[in-house]
Amino acid sequence: MKFIGIALIIYVCLILFFRFLGYLIIGMNFWKRIKKKPYQKDYRCFKNKGIDIQTGRIYSNSNLLYSYLFHINGREGRRVVVLVKGHGCFAVDYQDIIIQLIEQGYDVFTYDVTGTGNSEGRSPRGYQQWIIDLEAALKEIETQYKDIYLLGHSLGGYAATAVLQTTNIPVLAVVAVSSINSGTEYAKYLYDCIPNIFTKQIKITMRNYEKKKFGKYAEYTGLSGINSTDVPVLVIHSKADKMVPLKCSIAGYEEQITNSFSKVINLETGGHELLKYSNVREIIIEFFQKHL
Incomplete structure (x- = not known):
């Protein structure tokens, strides 16, 4: 006994x-709050390229989020890519893809998620906050642009795909890079x-x-978002990604994707930070340009 x-x-x-x-x-x-590191506060990489940064505020529930619109002064913007950043990442971490998109004629809109960077909120609280904040960002950007694209990295890729089943705002195409599924x-x-x-x-x-x-947001996954729509979606993942292993990723559910306008690219190398590679950025831009 x-x-x-x-x-x-x-x-x-x-x-x-x-x-x-x-x-x-x-x-x-x-x-806990996610604060910017010193290098993430330095925007000279954009200003040195002649890129203007227009800051603003958007409401997500009761919190004001700090937003950033990257564009060329004097150029009339019609197309915009809403960049949904990963956990602990900010605009400077994505400088290469932002600059390249602007060079190809896109404006880029992004924001600090609730409880991160300059935005209000004690903390993000959980994965689903990325979806909620993206809904708010889409409502804001819809009033300014006709052609809207989504680009999400890591946790941002989860939000960029999951939001497809929660928003009525038309999106032309979505790219999810190194993205967790749920x-x-x-x-x-x-x-x-x-x-x-x-x-x-x-x-x-x-x-x-x-x-x-x-x-209800707990029910949304990247896979369910992709399958809920006929919006073209490109999923890019690396088999060498140790932060989001393939079995945890949207790409790991490739056989369950029913959206006929979707495509999955599994790379052999590259790890988690795929947006740092020029060949990946070229694939993304080519995908967006196919869906003008």
Whole structure:
């Protein structure tokens, strides 16, 4: 009996530990403000190219988000790419693709997600905040531009695809690069690799948290967003990506994509920061130009 009692205590402690681990994963990523590093505040890379940066504010729920419109002064903008940044990333981290898009005649609009950079909010709270803030950004940009494109990287790619099933604002094309498929994808991946009652607790905890904090948004995935529309979507991922392994990515669900206007490109090399490579940027621009 003593042995059974000890085993039961260990079992309960392990259950509680893995549930705590689920909260810990969310907390480490989303329960504190994400501040800009010194280099992320330096916009000379754009100004040196003659690019003007128009700052503004947009409301997302009760928070004011700090927005940035990159464009050439005196050039009438008609086409805009809404750039949805990854976790902990800001405009300077995407300077190469922003500059190249502007050189090809696109304006680029982006913003600091709730609880990050210059935007209001104590913290982002979770993955789904990227979708909510993108909805607000699309409402803002629709009043200024006719042709709207979406480009999302990493967590931003998850939002750029998931938002397709939540917004009525017309989007001409979407590119998702190095993108996770869902908020609980890492927990699902862990459970699939080591399926047992303990790893399942992480997934349950994270899932319950998302439902409580974000309601219907907890149901949205990159895959469901792509399949909910006929908007052309390009998914680019690297098999060498260690931050978002292929099985956690939208690209990992390629066989389940039913949108006939979508395309998945799996690269052998490149890691997570694919937008730093000129060949990837050329693929993105070519895809956008096919859908004018």
